[in-house]
Amino acid sequence: MSTSSRNSGSDKSGCQKKRIIWEVQHSDGTSKMKRVSFSEPALSNDAFDCDDDMRRAETFSLCKKDMKNRKKCSYEEEDEAEEDDDEFDDEERRKKALKYPRSIFLIIATEFCERFSFCGLRTILSLYLRNILLFHENKATVIYHVFIMMCYFVPVVGAILADSCLGRFRTILYFSIIYTVGNVVMCLAATPPVGLEPITFTMIGLTLIATGTGGIKPCVAAFGGDQFKLPQQEVLLKQFFAIFYFTINFGGFVGMILTPILRKAVTCFGDDTCYSLGFGFPAALMIVSLSLFIVGKPLYRIKFPKQNIIVRFTSCMVYAICTKIRTKEKDPTRHWLSYAEKKFDAKLICDMKNVLAILYLFFPLPIFWSLFDQQGSRWTFQASRMNGEVFGYQIMPDQIQVVNPAIVLLLIPLFNKGIYPCLTNCHILVSPLQRMVAGGFIAGLAFVCSGVLEYELEQTYPMLPSKGEAFINFVNTLPCNLTLINEQGVNQLLTEEDMVTIKKNPVNNCTIRDFQIIAPRQCGDISLATSMHAMSIPLQEYEVRTVLIGVRENRLLAWLADIEDLKKTLSGKPKLRLNFIRSSQDFQDEVTITVENGLELTDVVFVPSEPVGLSAYLELLPGKYTLYVTYGESKVRAYEREIILELGGVYSLVLREYNAEITFGKLYAMTPPNTIHMFWIIPQYIFLSVAEVMFAISGLEFSFTQAPKSMKTVTMAAWYFSVACGNLLVIIITQAQFFKNQANEFFLFAALIFLDMVVFAWMSADYQCVAIESDDSSMTYSHAEPDENYPLLGLPSREAVLP
Structure with missing residues (x-):
């Protein structure tokens, strides 16, 4: 093994250009050369512990692994000469030439069907629990929120399976099958001639649906991101996240409109409603979604995990903590994960530092989701006490939920094409974290509006006996x-x-x-x-x-x-x-x-x-x-x-x-009937929809782009886990009954989100954004070009970009 060096060149950012040449010699005498180019800052960045020694150590580690497979390998590191600038020009031309992956359209169609199915079912679920299964309203509310919580707790399991053994494609496939079976069970439970015990099989169906949708939730967006080649398609990737979120809202929007109509407009089995059709149509859409996903397999860029990253992640943390405790002479300036350097490779430790920095920022997020998910509970109850008559047509309270996805569908292109470019030119709200903070404050304004509206609505409420009265x-x-x-x-x-x-x-x-x-x-x-x-x-x-x-x-x-x-x-x-x-x-x-x-x-x-x-x-x-x-x-x-x-x-x-x-x-x-018109609830929906666009889309982009390649699904699962914690917070505050009137509870949530966003802004102020990584070797690929050179280290220049 030898190394050679020449006078190094520099790119326009002042970074030295380096290349690692990797030669693999097979047992049949053939060999293959692989090379990786990367930019390295002229001044080292010790905060990440990612220097030349780490790169060499990682290279030796990979070489040793190849030797176990009866291959011989050597490695050479050299500086790139300035005449290699033409290669960077070629790279820029390739970046412009790459088009949208065809597989993306199937993934988006699959997600549309899934969102239609889930949002449609969720819209009519609470009425089904109360009116058909005859649960008390409080009991029906508890079942509803437990179902939603399950939908966001299960993503952790799906993420572990995807990043450890199954890969994203198979995880989506297997959980989609469970999801589809759950929808079919729900439909059969709501069909009296079938003869199933309705309560028991409804609970089974809801459990299967929560498991299925939760399992695929952290994988679909990440699987869509896998179809892009980075950094060549970085711009297209950002467009994909906007389109993906647009699809989620559009599918939910259509489902929330059509499913209640199917449930209400058709009569069946001697009843004036037809919940079997209301649940049957989402089940049919899930079958279509599963079929589309399977048909697109030849087009997908599928990655398979080569190692159990979750086990390594946990083992590294435990080893680092134990080593630090046993070490007598401790360096206060040394990161605690650095104590695992003797046993674990430097890149894993470097990636873990990035992941922990992201998870640290996730702690304040449940407060936002505790506000956002009250649209289906508290805000729907609030709408039920308002007048929805418009030109002789009555808007039902559960239909008002459609306002949110409708506004979001309008706001996504408006923000991407108009508002964000203008703010960027003014150097305002440039980073995703800044936009998330702004979105959180706007969500607080939404609950201030709902609190004021609730005070007005209280004038129309019946005077009911208090404790000790009749x-x-x-x-x-x-x-x-x-x-x-x-x-x-x-x-x-x-x-x-x-x-x-x-x-x-x-x-x-x-x-x-x-x-x-x-x-x-x-x-x-x-x-x-x-x-x-x-x-x-x-x-x-x-x-x-x-x-x-x-x-x-x-x-x-x-x-x-x-x-x-x-x-x-x-x-x-x-x-x-x-x-x-x-x-x-x-x-x-x-x-x-x-x-x-x-x-x-x-x-x-x-x-x-x-x-x-x-x-x-x-x-x-x-x-x-x-x-x-x-x-x-x-x-x-x-x-x-x-x-x-x-x-x-x-x-x-x-x-x-x-x-x-x-x-x-x-x-x-x-x-007395409702005298305040339902249109007065729209301002709070506008505020919350703006908050959703700024918070959720920016958070989705931040979760994917800032996570190391091998841990993206886990990071996104943590994002969804914060949603589940937000729902749990709603249940805790609701059951605690801190206030007798609902208006004060709304103001409590507004105060919590204002305080929470101040803390989040303080926490994110020190975060240093990481440049987008190229595809690395932590995953293997199928349906990829045979001559593609995969980066071995995937460590771009980590210049700090303050949020």
Whole structure:
């Protein structure tokens, strides 16, 4: 082995140009020359511990490995002469000549189908859990967030498998199969004729889907990046990340629009919705996605890991820590990983320093994701308490989520072609880290907006009993004023055909409250034989009870209705309860109450023969309805009227029969409808969408370009892991219930992100960006050109670029 040197040349940046020549001699007598050119700063950069000795050590290590494979190798290092500048000109020409890899289009199409499937399923999932599987809203919310958390915890497993043994292609393939099976199971669980136990198989399906989407999540973007040759296609790589993120949002946008329509517009299996179709279409798209990915295999540039980098990474850390502890004379200026130099090669240690620097910056990121992922929970709940009517069309609360991907689709080209170039010319927000900090602050503004909006919405919320209290509603169906006397002797006037709510009712466990109701003998056209009625009402804290006052055989009577549920629905749809009072004992005909709007299925309520008949709350679409009453088998309408149900309202319709005629009918708004329009939620979506473009896309680019080649998937898995931690933070804060009103919780998240971004800006100020590496030898390639010279060391000049 020999070395030779000549007078070194320098490139335009003042760096010396060096070349390592590598000769491999095979057992059959043939040999092959490989050479690597790189720029080295004239002044050494000790911070990275990457000098000539390290390069020689790495070369000897690789040579030794080849000798184990019965190959002979030698190595020569020489400086490049200035006349080699023509080679750099050729390199520039090659950089311009390389075109977009054809495989990228298949990868983008695959990701579009996958995002359509996932976002569509996620959009209708919470309603399915509550309305079909009949989970309580709180339980459905917990299941939903656990599912999302799983989707972002599993990427760690996928990353380890991809970088250690399977490679990115096989990892995507295997987890996509699991993903597809999960979608099929979800579809079958939602199809009653199949006969599967719905809750059990839904949980199995969600587990498989979370495993599948989580496993491929850190690999797809990195696999797409593998199709490019660096640094020749550095510009195309950056364009790919923008296109890739555009595809994610466009697929999610279309899925969030079409999947709820499929679920709602089609009726199947005797229900007014068709969740089997809502889950079946995403399952079909996953089959298409898997097929496209498999078809493109001959076009892919596939890399296979040559060594278990995760094991080496962990072993190196443990060895360095143990060695440092055992070392008696410690150098305070020496990096702790440098203590592993005796056992591990210098390039691994150098790469680990870069990875740890990146992971260090990931610690503040979960706060951002805790804000971002509340679009599907808190913000949807907020929208359900707003009015979405636009020119006669009702925007449903779950549909408002479409605003985010729609805005992002518009902002991506606007930022890439307009805003970022202008900011770069002004030397503002040049680096990805700077853009991430700005995006975090903008996300905080979004939650300030949501907090202010929540304060306004609280004026429209129902007044519900607090701890130690209960409410009583008294509904007077008679055509005269009544007097209500409580147990303390205090009188309360009940005007004719009106409702009065008594709120101050202290309750300790179960409390009995006594009331007397007094009416005049002649109540309108009714002559009362008994004009006084006494009753006892059992109350428990947080309860709302309703008393219906009427007559029965000319006697004043009152009936206690079922416990009221005055909370607005999660979907924002209005609720309606029907109450029917029989005043004539001889009237025993079957009563049918029909509610229809001419568009959806008709709701029919059969009233029993008891003096008072009550229906459960009906959740209906907002709009105008025709309500009519028929007796027995007759189709003649004994009573008919129109009612208008507005978004978010809780209504109670009280009907009273007297001598076989409906003499009283009134619709009471137990909870006022939504009066603030849903358009007022759009400003916070705009802020959060801008934050997403600046934070997520920049973070995706930063994660891929700054990570060493052999550890890119792991770095991106850590990025997704921060998303999972953000969801966990939402659950913790929600369950802790620091505040009684939601507005203060929104302001808490805004304060957290503002403080978090200050910390993140301070942490990132000392980070030195690493130049993009050429393809290195930590991965082997298939479907690559046979004459391609792969860099052995892949160590470009590491000139610091401050963020």
